[in-house]
Amino acid sequence: MEAPRRAALQVLLGCRPVPEWCRWSGQSQGGLQVQARIGIHDFEQQAPQRLLIDIDLYVSLADTQASNDQLDEVVDYDFVRQVVHQRVAQGHIGLQETLCDDIMTALLAHPGVQAAQVSTRKPDVYPDCEAVGVEIFRAKPGVL
Numbered sequence: 001m002e003a004p005r006r007a008a009l010q011v012l013l014g015c016r017p018v019p020e021w022c023r024w025s026g027q028s029q030g031g032l033q034v035q036a037r038i039g040i041h042d043f044e045q046q047a048p049q050r051l052l053i054d055i056d057l058y059v060s061l062a063d064t065q066a067s068n069d070q071l072d073e074v075v076d077y078d079f080v081r082q083v084v085h086q087r088v089a090q091g092h093i094g095l096q097e098t099l100c101d102d103i104m105t106a107l108l109a110h111p112g113v114q115a116a117q118v119s120t121r122k123p124d125v126y127p128d129c130e131a132v133g134v135e136i137f138r139a140k141p142g143v144l
Contacts, residue, residue, distance in 0.1 A: 032084060037092040038099060038122070045092065050124050052131070055080050057107065058115040058139070075112045083107060096120045096134040104138050115139035 032055070035048040059075055083106040093099045100118045107116045121133035 032081065034084060034088050036088045036099075038094075038096065039125070040094050041125075044125070049122060051088075052121045052123060052133075053084055053103075054117075054119045054121075055084075055103070055107070056117040057113050059112050060114060075110060079110060080107070096122065096132075097136075100134050100136045104136060108138065108140055113140075114143050 032053045034051050034053065036051040037045075037048050038051060039045060039049065057075060057080070083103055087093075087099065087102050087106065093102075100120055103118050104116060107113050107118070115138065117135065117137045119133055119135035121131035123131040125132050
């Protein structure tokens with residue numbers, strides 16, 4: 001687990017040591033780019049816009065020991081992409097917060113995922129901003 005992520009998780013845990021189950025599993029979808037109908041402004045409702053999504057999954061150490069080098073031993077990256085594409089395909093989304101919450105709910109429904117971090121960024125909304133975005137972290141009940 002990267003030092004900044006470990007530090008952030010320790011803050012979330014009230015400065016307790018990071019639990020044994022938790023590690024940066026390599027389960028990351030960084031910079032997943034989709035065209036989404038998202039936004040509340042009139043100009044955002046005219047056409048889909050570029051949306052960048054980053055997702056980090058936290059999984060049990062015991063559940064990610066790919067001792068046989070088989071996909072069924074880990075959480076499949078395709079699952080993460082599928083969750084995002086299915087939600088975006090459902091239609092217009094007003095707020096990035098709503099999209100993050102919907103994606104998070106679907107990710108945490110997977111039995112192998114203990115916690116996740118989801119961030120979305122709209123890079124093309126304002127000419128004077130690199131991007132505007134939202135980031136959330138959530139764990140299953142009883143995990144933290």
